[in-house]
Amino acid sequence: MSVATLSEWVASYRQHPQQLAAAYQQIHGDLSHDDNAWIYIATQDEIYAQLTTIFHTINSGEKQAADFALLGVPFAVKDNIDVAGMPTSAGCPAFTYTPEKDATVIARLKAAGAIVVGKTNLDQFATGLVGTRSPFGAVKNSFNPEYVSGGSSSGSASVVARGLVCFSLGTDTAGSGRVPAGFNNIVGLKPTKGWLSTAGVVPACRLNDCVSIFALTVEDAQTVAAIAGGYDPQDPYSRANPQTAPARFREKLRFAIPDKLEFFGDACSEAAFARTLARLELSGAELVPIDFSAFSQLAEQLYQAAWVAERTMAVGAIFNTQPDAMDPTVRGIVANGLNYSACDAWQAEYTRAELARKINAQLSEYDALVVPTSPTIRTIAEMAQEPVRFNSQFGTYTNFTNLADLCALALPGDFRADGLPAGITLIAPAWHDNALSHFGIAWQQALNLPLGATNKTLPASAAAKPSVNHVRVAVVGAHLRGMPLNHQLTTRNAVFIEESRTAAHYRLYALANTQPPKPGLARSHEGQPIAVELWDIPLARFGEFVAEIPAPLGIGTLTLENGESVKGFICEPAALSDATDITAWGGWKAWLARHHSA
Template identity: 85%
Template sequence: MPVSTLSEWVLNYRQQPQRLVAAYQQLEANLSHEDNAWIYIANNDEILSQLNTVLHAIESGEKQVSDFPLLGVPFAVKDNIDVAGMPTSAACPAFTFMPEHDATVVARLKAAGAVVIGKTNLDQFATGLVGTRSPFGAVKNAFNPHYVSGGSSSGSASVVARGLVCFALGTDTAGSGRVPAGFNNIIGLKPTKGWFSTKGVVPACRLNDCVSVFALTVADAQAVAEAAGGYDPQDPYSRQNPKTAPARFSEKPRFAIPNKLEFFADSQSEAAFASTLARLEQQGAELIAIDFSAFNQLAEQLYYGAWVAERTVAVGEIFKNQPEAMDPTVRSIVASGLHYTACDAWQAEYTRAELAQKINAQLAEFDALVVPTSPTIHTIAEMAQEPVRFNSQFGTYTNFTNLADLCALALPGDFRDDGLPAGITLIAPAWHDQALSRFGMAWQAAVNLPLGATNKLLPASGAEKLSSNHVRVAVVGAHLRGMPLNYQLTTRNAVFIEESRTAACYRLYALADTQPAKPGLARSHQGQPIAVELWDIPLARFGEFVAEVPAPLGIGTLSLEDGKSVKGFICEASALADATDITAWGGWKAWLARHHSA
């Protein structure tokens, strides 16, 4: 019996967290050491120790249930990410060690209340997109056991797709957090580099590695990201979020698509992608073909240029001293890094920077790029015949992403005619992660496909959670859409959220001698609801916006009709003496329309 989604799990146990112990006893019955998606399954003591830490904090009064947004949520961890007291092998038995400390992302998830129940299989040293390069066996596709699950995060994707855990951590250097999601009909969140710490992660390519999230729903993946992400001073590649990116896509999203699509003669994947693109257009998105040559050139750099030497450095001692302990295909890839010089490496970086700049300039005109998560899929038997060529095919639309400093979200799409999933991926500039997730939530609700391989449907969405990286602002006059000062919002990446009204304790005035014409909003015991628009502006741009607000106007806190409070325009009382009371019109646009037609 599959576990629930993350959000359903937390809701189910929020009132009686003590029931979690019984829930885990039932969950353990679904786990099998014969299932090669797992490399290590936590024993009862290891699970109870984590659970009791959370329960004791609640029962002692040290913390409240609300302090644990991931209350008791079971999750799995790819076995190249450290969990204290559980072996880390990177799918290489000779490499195995016992970490004393959790990786930073694991520690943060535990602090949020989540519980690690095991470590998952992977392509050895995270080198591959196939899920077959492991001495623990090839992980099977959740829909058809003859096909690959995708890699390198094969086990993590499999256990999520089958509902054995609410979410799982993977890693993504060349697409390992996206390809397995596409092949198993789940969500793969590939964050902006540096948002998730990689401290405690066995590196593949340190400059491009990301910890990724697999989940059944976008909302769950986003909740995990918010708990796991954040600056880590102990990770030299960690970055602070500049908080300048938009909260959402445009009202009518503009998506780039490759002008030449390659499916390697896989007509079923091609047809599924065409069907999904049609869905996007039906939902109001505009699709524009772009020159994809720079993306292809950058993708080739990762495995067919000096960047592969990063993997040689990462594997280190075991490649030097015990090469026979490595998977033959992985060993041959790592060995190829020895063919490059320091001069080659510098030239590769110059090439990367030039192509990345071109790619980001192309994407600046769009909300995101839409691509097939993988252009094709192969059976486990076929992969054994062509391990390198077919692996390369899987990375056609993934390999460039981290090199170009982009974030990505793999989403379910229309299935192939043979019943296999064929997902899509949306790719956007760095730090546009939240906009991707917002669109992903709406997309998942619209397509309403079963979640993973569980046959469960998307649960009803809860109340919207406001972003800590943005400020919600209510505008009432010259900043409304179509008004002369609206550009002060749009040029700062602010996005329109919805039309709303204030609480019934405001009066609206047309101020005298203002250019352009502006209203003033004032709190009053004898008021009425006033029409406003709600906009989300990036936190880092909010100060600039406020600095342009002229006297007698200012920014304060407004009460809305639904009881919520947001930032919004207020007016000094001294400016109202010679102003015209226009409260009866109910809003600035209504007054302007009636005023000009009178």
């Protein structure tokens, strides 16, 4: 059985939730204890206990099936994230404990109806990008078993790529939520630090850890993040979204790319990325090479400076009391943390801040940075010979991301000539997650690759809903594109969504004595549809925008031709007595064009 995408799954079972029990009998039968992508598979009793909670809520009338956004959706959890009653090992049997409480992200997903079916393999203590540093065995690539799966979230990526679950959770400190996605032809969402709580997550580097999401589609990853994310007082590094970032990229895409691309002699990866860049340019995107030195310097800091001491702190007593219980490569990396002093740690932070400021200044001129998710891939045998050097190569385009406080989205890209996936990653400033996802949805639709290793096709995308962090505003006059006040939108990170029309019960007037000239829109029993533009403005900037609107204009609620209600310009009735009724022209631009040509 290959599990469906979120939308397909939920649509199938909302009408008949009682059929979930039968579906899970088959799912449980498909989960093999011989599959080392799993460290722990939930028992039937553990699965049915979760289902029973949902059934009880529905049968009691407390909620309906439609109230569960993730009704019965099966998902997997990287085994450094706590699930109540299931063991957490972090890839180290001697470290194993059984938590009594769910991690915050797990609790939120369960409340939405999702079902945990198991815990997945990982590079021990989330230290590695390879998927081979585990006493439970190296997780194989889902396209070619001779190759690595990528890590540290190796098992989480594998079970999604093979269609065993709808989505999975990983973690990402140096690229662990992106590299496995690139190697397995799936989506890896590395959110802004602090959006998804790390309460109940075994830390690797607490200042840089993120809970990440693997899915077959960007739409699914975005849905899961919206449910799992949000401020959590239990996590001292949790942050509230400032609601100032744009909802999507600008109409004319402008992407940065590294001025010097490194593939470590891997011609297949280089050729695949070149095809992807050509595809982007063909779509109309502008690609601008930028100086990549600050990114590379910051990437080196993660393992070649005092930041590695965070991993020494995270491992804790087991490093001193049971060193032989640790993977030798992981133990060697963690031991390096003892070589740094408190002075070194402060200097590392100063260096990080300086480089991060430079990186964010560079990216401010672009929609995002586009990089290969990994510059190369290696076989499991090769990785055994050079475990540190090859791991370092994988992190070339990932290690700097969390240190610089950036968000990232790993996407499927053009395949290599040898049949292996070669993903790309888009990286943007903090809280630009929504813009990344909007692009990613369109990218997947245009590429139209099979999903993961399932040979399934991409389902039709649902109509995009306005983001809860933005206000959709209908503009009708001087704020339209090309008009004199449009800058009041664009300078506040508002983005154009589409042209539309109001419902038929509106009239449009050219107001007298206004500079620049402005129209007034008024509701009327006798009217016609009026042309408008829809813009999404960040919620935190909406008040500034409204404060600049002079009388007699204001912001109210408009009804569009499709019945949707949005915020939009309205006019005080008193100002219409000496105004010119221009309703017949159907819109401000049409009236101006005819007025000036007359």
